[in-house]
Amino acid sequence: MPRTADTLPSLRELLTTAVEAVGGTERPGQVTMAEAVHKSIRTGEHLAVQAGTGTGKSLAYLVPAVRHAIETGRTVVVSTATIALQRQLVDRDLPRLAKALKASIGREPTFAILKGRRNYLCLHRLDTGAPEEPDDGGLFDPFAVSALGRHVKRLFEWSSETETGDRDELVPGVTDQAWRQVSVSAKECLGKDKCPFGTDCFAELARAEAGRADLVVTNHALLAIDALQGYQVLPEHDVVIIDEAHELVDRVTSVATAELTAGMVSAAVKRCGRQIAEDIVDRLEEASEGIKEIFDDLPQGRLDDLPRALQGVLTVTRDAAHSCITALGPDHSSQDVESTTARRQAIALLEEIHDTSVRVLEAFDADTAQRRDVVWLSSDMIGGNPRPPALRVAPLGVAGLLRERLFGECTTILTSATLTLGGSFDALARQWGLPVEQRPTQKAEGTATDIAPPADNDAPHWSGIDVGSPFTHEKSGILYVARHLPPPGRDGLQPAFFDELEGLVNAAGGRTLGLFSSMRAARQAADELRERLDFPILCQGEDSTSLLVSKFAEDEATCLFGTLSLWQGVDVPGSSLQLVVVDRIPFPRPDDPLASARQRAVEARGGNGFLTVAATHAALLLAQGAGRLLRSNDDKGVVAILDSRLATARYGGFLRASLPPFWTTYDQSVVRGALARLNS
Ligand code: SF4
Numbered sequence: 001m002p003r004t005a006d007t008l009p010s011l012r013e014l015l016t017t018a019v020e021a022v023g024g025t026e027r028p029g030q031v032t033m034a035e036a037v038h039k040s041i042r043t044g045e046h047l048a049v050q051a052g053t054g055t056g057k058s059l060a061y062l063v064p065a066v067r068h069a070i071e072t073g074r075t076v077v078v079s080t081a082t083i084a085l086q087r088q089l090v091d092r093d094l095p096r097l098a099k100a101l102k103a104s105i106g107r108e109p110t111f112a113i114l115k116g117r118r119n120y121l122c123l124h125r126l127d128t129g130a131p132e133e134p135d136d137g138g139l140f141d142p143f144a145v146s147a148l149g150r151h152v153k154r155l156f157e158w159s160s161e162t163e164t165g166d167r168d169e170l171v172p173g174v175t176d177q178a179w180r181q182v183s184v185s186a187k188e189c190l191g192k193d194k195c196p197f198g199t200d201c202f203a204e205l206a207r208a209e210a211g212r213a214d215l216v217v218t219n220h221a222l223l224a225i226d227a228l229q230g231y232q233v234l235p236e237h238d239v240v241i242i243d244e245a246h247e248l249v250d251r252v253t254s255v256a257t258a259e260l261t262a263g264m265v266s267a268a269v270k271r272c273g274r275q276i277a278e279d280i281v282d283r284l285e286e287a288s289e290g291i292k293e294i295f296d297d298l299p300q301g302r303l304d305d306l307p308r309a310l311q312g313v314l315t316v317t318r319d320a321a322h323s324c325i326t327a328l329g330p331d332h333s334s335q336d337v338e339s340t341t342a343r344r345q346a347i348a349l350l351e352e353i354h355d356t357s358v359r360v361l362e363a364f365d366a367d368t369a370q371r372r373d374v375v376w377l378s379s380d381m382i383g384g385n386p387r388p389p390a391l392r393v394a395p396l397g398v399a400g401l402l403r404e405r406l407f408g409e410c411t412t413i414l415t416s417a418t419l420t421l422g423g424s425f426d427a428l429a430r431q432w433g434l435p436v437e438q439r440p441t442q443k444a445e446g447t448a449t450d451i452a453p454p455a456d457n458d459a460p461h462w463s464g465i466d467v468g469s470p471f472t473h474e475k476s477g478i479l480y481v482a483r484h485l486p487p488p489g490r491d492g493l494q495p496a497f498f499d500e501l502e503g504l505v506n507a508a509g510g511r512t513l514g515l516f517s518s519m520r521a522a523r524q525a526a527d528e529l530r531e532r533l534d535f536p537i538l539c540q541g542e543d544s545t546s547l548l549v550s551k552f553a554e555d556e557a558t559c560l561f562g563t564l565s566l567w568q569g570v571d572v573p574g575s576s577l578q579l580v581v582v583d584r585i586p587f588p589r590p591d592d593p594l595a596s597a598r599q600r601a602v603e604a605r606g607g608n609g610f611l612t613v614a615a616t617h618a619a620l621l622l623a624q625g626a627g628r629l630l631r632s633n634d635d636k637g638v639v640a641i642l643d644s645r646l647a648t649a650r651y652g653g654f655l656r657a658s659l660p661p662f663w664t665t666y667d668q669s670v671v672r673g674a675l676a677r678l679n680s
Contacts, residue, residue: 291317331344493524513552
């Protein structure tokens with residue numbers, strides 16, 4: 001019988017108990033956040049909470065979440081973007097919290113972790129072997145082939161040791177290609193009742209455990225699948241807490257992005273095999289050849305119109321895939337496991353091919369303002385070689401989907417250290433589909449603007465709160481903008497940039513995290529500084545990122561240079577990190593198909609595409625990058641932006657207002673002096 005609100009201790013009592021049990025001290029920001037989350041859960045009003053590093057935000061949402069689950073008997077879902085946070089919650093925070101609250105609430109709260117089916121080892125596939133997989137070009141690379149063999153061997157060994165079958169527990173990991181050999185998608189799965197391994201199935205066991213738990217920890221991808229794809233994969237829930245919410249839009253976009261390659265179609269041909277009449281399969285084979293030919297002919301990049309030839313090939317592909325699906329027919333209970341497996345494997349791939357063809361064919365509305373998707377052709381690199389071209393289709397925005405299927409379904413609490421940009425929640429709220437009032441807030445010059453959605457009484461209600469940070473940024477950190485440097489050009493880093501970087505790293509005595517907008521720039525800077533200085537310089541890609549970060553943290557003189565994953569993933573408190581250098585404002589590349597199409601879509605509605613898309617993207621990354629500097633109370637240091645546009649461009653005000661409130665200077669000698677004093 002669930003305990004009622006009257007018999008449960010108050011939120012404050014539970015929070016105090018939890019904080020004492022983990023050996024912490026109560027922090028004002030944590031209490032404010034816990035009370036705001038509690039209120040949101042009780043009223044059903046969605047909430048966005050910005051909580052700086054060191055607030056203790058996980059306890060601030062876990063305690064009200066546990067209280068709600070115990071009181072109502074309903075599950076609360078907590079979603080994270082990174083495996084690191086997922087591990088922290090499941091391996092550290094939740095076990096300690098469960099023990100701490102047991103006496104107060106009468107029983108130990110339960111929790112479970114749940115991911116998409118593809119994340120778990122499939123015992124049936126392990127037993128029967130993988131079907132024909134689309135060739136992504138790796139098979140022409142002898143190194144890739146031998147790596148695949150080694151990885152698959154490791155997976156077989158691991159399968160007899162693992163208790164969860166969870167891919168994230170396999171360290172070091174394996175390539176996606178190897179993992180596909182031992183996992184299935186939801187559509188390929190035979191289902192617990194039909195599968196000979198149903199009772200021992202890792203994915204099924206995880207689902208069953210999640211169904212019994214008070215709290216379920218998941219990732220944004222599964223949350224997106226649950227919300228967007230019309231079938232329930234998470235247990236029944238009325239509250240979702242989204243941590244690392246600044247990543248939500250990108251993760252949902254990835255789930256909603258589809259791909260079509262000639263390799264997928266020829267793999268589907270092989271999967272159909274002898275299950276259906278040869279002439280029907282032949283049409284699919286012709287479609288595969290047509291796709292290969294036209295993808296090789298078309299220029300890579302965004303497609304603003306559908307070329308006639310591509311339209312023809314996609315129509316043939318759509319119809320051929322449909323004919324195969326019809327010919328395969330529905331599942332029969334009389335079919336044996338082998339036939340059901342073969343049929344499911346073929347249907348899963350055929351449906352993907354059919355649905356993506358339809359989606360691309362429908363993406364080119366004559367009125368560009370009505371378009372919902374963007375389509376582009378690209379060829380990724382694998383082991384230094386280009387993969388065969390792939391046609392991709394992605395949503396221009398996910399606001400409508402989130403608004404209807406997430407905010408429309410349950411109370412949602414979004415949190416992160418970075419949710420306000422230019423001093424307001426508006427930019428991210430728009431991307432999430434939450435209404436943004438035209439309120440007279442104080443904004444920095446150049447703040448992103450967009451067309452306000454029409455007045456709408458059904459709009460979800462929400463509020464935003466910034467509970468601040470325990471750090472005094474003005475006293476502990478300096479923002480240095482190298483205003484005297486020429487604006488960054490297209491031809492790589494300039495000599496003046498290296499002189500500036502050398503002076504800063506020298507003054508800091510190493511201890512530098514270099515965040516670069518491209519791998520090319522990171523390598524160029526590492527090579528140049530190795531020539532000029534004696535400090536050890538590590539560069540991303542020279543070893544696994546986690547190993548490089550450990551080496552960087554262990555030795556104060558060491559510097560680490562890299563790109564995107566370092567912007568968000570480095571947590572090094574103490575004196576090993578006293579200088580964060582950013583080479584240029586991280587706008588999306590002008591040829592990024594999704595960002596450029598999103599920009600155009602905002603402009604088609606009369607908004608400012610550059611500020612709404614590119615500046616928002618850059619502001620979020622800059623704030624994340626600057627957040628690497630202060631990780632504990634005693635940390636001090638400098639964030640140096642070596643891009644003069646931050647000081648001189650009109651949008652610079654919006655970007656600066658998105659950064660923590662560091663003391664700001666443009667004076668090279670002041671910043672070098674400050675770094676030297678820290679180093680003395
Ligand atoms: S139930 Fe599905 S996922 Fe589980 S072992 Fe069987 S086929 Fe694999």
